[in-house]
Amino acid sequence: MNARVVSAYLEAAWVLNRPNLADVGLKTVDYLLQRGQKGPLRHSYSFPDGETGTPALLADYAHLVIALVDAYDRAPSPRYLDEAKRLAEEMCDFFRDERGGGFFDSVEDPDAPEVRDKPISDNAVAIEALIRLFSYTHDEEYRNAAEEVLSAFVLAYREYGEAAACYALAVQVEVMVGGAPGGAGTRAMITAAANIPYPNTTIKYVDSDDDERMAEAGYWAGSEAQAYVCLGTLCLAPVSDPETLHQTVLEFLESGAQDTGSIIQTISDL
Numbered sequence: 001m002n003a004r005v006v007s008a009y010l011e012a013a014w015v016l017n018r019p020n021l022a023d024v025g026l027k028t029v030d031y032l033l034q035r036g037q038k039g040p041l042r043h044s045y046s047f048p049d050g051e052t053g054t055p056a057l058l059a060d061y062a063h064l065v066i067a068l069v070d071a072y073d074r075a076p077s078p079r080y081l082d083e084a085k086r087l088a089e090e091m092c093d094f095f096r097d098e099r100g101g102g103f104f105d106s107v108e109d110p111d112a113p114e115v116r117d118k119p120i121s122d123n124a125v126a127i128e129a130l131i132r133l134f135s136y137t138h139d140e141e142y143r144n145a146a147e148e149v150l151s152a153f154v155l156a157y158r159e160y161g162e163a164a165a166c167y168a169l170a171v172q173v174e175v176m177v178g179g180a181p182g183g184a185g186t187r188a189m190i191t192a193a194a195n196i197p198y199p200n201t202t203i204k205y206v207d208s209d210d211d212e213r214m215a216e217a218g219y220w221a222g223s224e225a226q227a228y229v230c231l232g233t234l235c236l237a238p239v240s241d242p243e244t245l246h247q248t249v250l251e252f253l254e255s256g257a258q259d260t261g262s263i264i265q266t267i268s269d270l
Helices: 002-015 019-036 060-072 078-095 118-138 140-152 157-168 182-196 209-215 241-259 262-266
Strands: 174-179 200-208 226-231
Touching: 002 019, 002 060, 002 157, 002 182, 019 060, 019 078, 060 078, 060 118, 118 157, 174 182, 174 241, 182 200, 182 226, 200 241, 226 241, 226 262
Parallel strands: 174 200
Antiparallel strands: 174 226
């Protein structure tokens, strides 16, 4: 729950232009990392002594990886990305079903022989975490792991009915806005991106004067705010007009869906 709150605060900080909200999110994720350094990740911690409770569940790992990537996006300390990668590796080691594919919801416990479940909702969050890491690291292992989990539910997702909506959300449109912080053009582009009529759009912001971050993301700075739109492994040329961003993305989705790679094709019939 705390990891989800971190992501919510960090997103609200730039959407509402309230930097103080980011401080709350970053302090919370730092607290979780501090507790995690004293032993294996846990589902809950007491305050202030930090005594550990039950072992962490799949959802705990997945949401914390997402929160760490969000923290790295807001305050690009290598520590956040390094911790996200470490936890993603633990998540795969502890919860992966080597035989049937996908992730179990809890760790294997010889003293608790009950059958472990593989909920599609928790697996969908794990997929999102792996795809988010892939978008920052370009490490194919994360993308491949996400595809394996998607494949594990291809024949079963229809049985979940409306609960399978989270599974379809693995298909993400990513929009990175580069521009001057607080500039009118930057705010207009972010607003346009936030109103893209697509159910799962991830929006990131980077100061266009931050040459290191721009180069790390694989983009280049322009003289005005620009949006860089990607779906899977396909990316558009920079869009500099907020008024045309919606239509550009819609045309991109219609024309490029067949070439976005196996992640998209795996659930193309949803």
